[in-house]
Amino acid sequence: MINYVLFDGPEVRPHLLPLVFTRPMAELRIGIRTITEKWTDWLGVQPTHYTQSYLQEKYPYKKGSDTIYIHGGLCPSERLIRSLEELEPGEALLQGPILLAVRGKHLPLESLIHDNPAFHKQYYWDKVTVVQRLPDLVAYNGEQIAADFERITEGRTSQPITDRFTAYYNESKIFIEEGVELRSAILNAENGPIYLGKDVQVQDGVIIQGPFAALEGAVINLGGKMRKSTTIGPHCKVGGEISMSILMGYSNKGHDGF
Template sequence: MNFILYDGEEWKKLFPITLTRPVSEIRLGLFTIKERWEKYIGKNAYDVMTQPFLSEKYSKKESAFFENILLINSSFLPSEELIQIIFSLKENETIFFKDKMIAIKKNFWIKKNIFSLKENKKTYHVQHVIHIQYPWDVFINNETILKRDFKFFTKGKKSFSLLGNNHIICKETIFLEEDIKTNNVVLNAQYGPIYIEKGVKIMEGSVIRGPVAIGKNTILNIGSKIYGGTTIASFCKIGGEIFNSVIFSYSNKVHDGFLGNSILGEWCNLGAGTNISNLRNDYQKVAVWNYEKKDFLPINLQFFGIIMGDHSKCAINTQFNTATVVGVSGNIFGYGFPPRYIPSFFLGGRQIKKKISFHKVCETAEIMMNRRNISFSIVDKKILEHLYQLLDI
């Protein structure tokens, strides 16, 4: 059985994180959604069905006809209960969570056709599943997923040991890959597991309190304070205080400052002294920018920091209000609080008026990526160019 991950209606609801990627490439816990499905099913995804302008980078198959296919909505996360049902599916049988389809088994499927539910032979319903519908669902569920991933992925595996003079609490729920460099740090897994991938460097005075995951070759600067519910992906440079947040690969929060209940996309950079408020002064629930309604809409959430799309940057001492949304390739600087919604490709501070030239967008992306020995490809440029030509993103 081959499986394909597809983007449903959730793709638009997950802006700005999905402006530059399929839903399956969202990271939380120890993995991206795609990686997690592959580990649970035990084989690589056959393909990813996403928006046409993203397909060149993320879709692998050119064929329009597929046989013996399991179609899975990428916005749902796998669980042992769900996998058991999936392995028992027969042709035209489906799995639902409430009124949302999670998966359907098809003996054949034509790529450009919309699959029909009229021929369903049987429908299974699951009572408990994690559904990522909005960006904030990522940090809301991250602590739960970290614990689940740790239990699933470390089963039967042996952790490496740390060298140096370190303070380790609850060693049995700390998993370390090889070549981790630490000295005089605290790893406290009393409140949740800690997973650290290979090549991570943790400088002296840093404290990690689980559940936390740190991706390969990431650097934690002197005195970093990483609280539970936090995932930091690969090749990041991190400092200051971070709480219940997800930072995608190749992004930097190098210096002091607070980041909480937030998501940073790839290739982001927070200047020294940047702070993000994650709680209103009046303790009320927040209103968040809605890309479809083009307005701020209230949500049932009290703690909310920032959602920042790929390639966005902010200058030193930037102060973000609670529940701020920044699009792709934004450049924020200046005195005072920036607006709580900053469209993609715009620059400035309190008054966001000027759109960055596309040449400058590409130039900045290329410089930053070259610093990590990564090429700013033609495909990457095409994705940003497509977004640049759209309005109100």
């Protein structure tokens, strides 16, 4: 059985500080899910993390005789999964100078670089979403909300919008989990999906433009303006105007202002 590991590339990690001081790269949230959660869904198994030694106690690394090491900033897709499965031991998958994945036995973290001569290189030519720098998180967030939305909602039925004072547009791209409180809001999913997670509170007068996601337990205060490509992580409390932003979770920006 193949062992899957999400690694913190030594060429990339410094560019994602300070966010990765306290977490592996794959624990960053982009779209609705973290990168780890995306891979767990696509692979059907929980990958482990190969990161800095001081983080390994919380995020343990599982060694294996047949391991596929995956760039911690890489977001999965069906075509990419197939390409990873086709890798032979000793082969690396690259796109330009970006090392996407390597298959092999235990490899030192510092060896996971694109120009390692020990790797037999294969190249991936389809489009990929890979986080290499901090601005990539917000640049790709809208498209990842849409991709995650399709995975999360496939074959499922949204809770109905029962509040008669809430207006909504493009209802097929709005998904509401159980326990959501929604009052006198405007939901516009014409330019991208809107996902409201379990027990989210959308208070009176809130305006939301898709693509947008609010995760479990989040609260959007009275009159909040949530613009496109925004993710509000679990148990956050937000207000005012927010645009092209990601709140990872358990954070507050409850005041008015932009």
